[in-house]
Amino acid sequence: MWYKFPMMEQRKTARWNVAPSLLGFGVMRMPLNEDGTIDRTEGDAMLRLAYQNGVTYYDTAYTYHHGESEPYLGSFLKDLDRSSFQVATKLPQWQVESLDDAKRLFADQLARIGVEYFDFYLIHSIGKTAFLKMVDLGVLDYLIEEQQQGRITHLGFSFHQIYEEFEYILRYRDWDFCQIQYNFLDTEEQAGRAGYELATALGIPVIAMEPIKGGSLMNLDEKMKQTMADLDPSATAASYALRWVADHPNVKVILSGMSTVDHVRENIATLKKPKPLSEKERDTIEEIGEAMRGRLGNSCTGCTYCMPCPFGVDIPGNFALWNKARMFQSYQMIERAWEDERHAEKRPPSCTECGVCIPLCPQMIDIPADLKIVQQELTALKG
């Protein structure tokens, strides 16, 4: 066991019997070898640096790194004092068709990580329909039983759907926590700011994921970068993004999916004792978020109500790529996904303009018309 310096900010909540470090280590974007497996030498160095600096919260999932993440994290944690860290993992609800599936997966996860209990256990990426399926199959009751038996300490869910579904699930029971995507750009997306405020009003702690939006908030355009640099030339865009999330007191853990030792170092430096944003800094960052949202091509929330398209068009997927390219003014950012031959049939040219999807969209988007614009704009950018 290594000596651990208790220097990382911790936020207590009466809901939890532990106070994890504010910085949580998301083990979903670890460095890779050429064959796609986790680079364990580099990964171990990152995890060791985090642990030695007081990062106690480690988040994985059954499916991360094609199933390698849980056993890898377990191999790192096995020599550490069990009370010195918290481990979080997630039930892949999309692989659950029966109560037995959930029981098998749960037992498998305990064995893969090599622990007797999970400090935090989540139903992974749940929406209302999938949640009700878990309720009907008896999976939710089963997880509550596991909690009563001591194999789960805190029970929650992670979420990427629309706010209305978040509200339904959050109010369904007295959860120990919820995990939402939260950063200065996504305040109106998914659970968003309204979701944060609802959780706060209900006294349910929030674990924030994607605080830097998978790293994209480091890639602002030059003008926006300069605006941030004018505030403090020594601060990075990533540090501002993290501090914006840290300024929300009901965020008890900020999960960062780190990929390099430098990411770990920078995140520790920012969050070991996060400096509150000044009013000017907060206003500037939120104005940047607002300006980026103003570049969106349409208001698609990714709710998927328009799906499936009878002709195979991935409507929300196309809009997401388009909106991302517009927000970041970068074709490069979406190039690989947009040009991926395996998804050629899902692109806008497959749309026959049948109109089936139009009345299904709560945002009242003229989907076939916007798909045409997507194709034109991205083809022009491709050049």
Ligand code: SF4
């Ligand atoms: S209008 Fe286009 S996108 Fe919509 S359902 Fe028809 S083919 Fe699919």
Ligand code: SF4
């Ligand atoms: S186009 Fe409309 S219905 Fe389809 S995912 Fe976007 S918001 Fe939802």
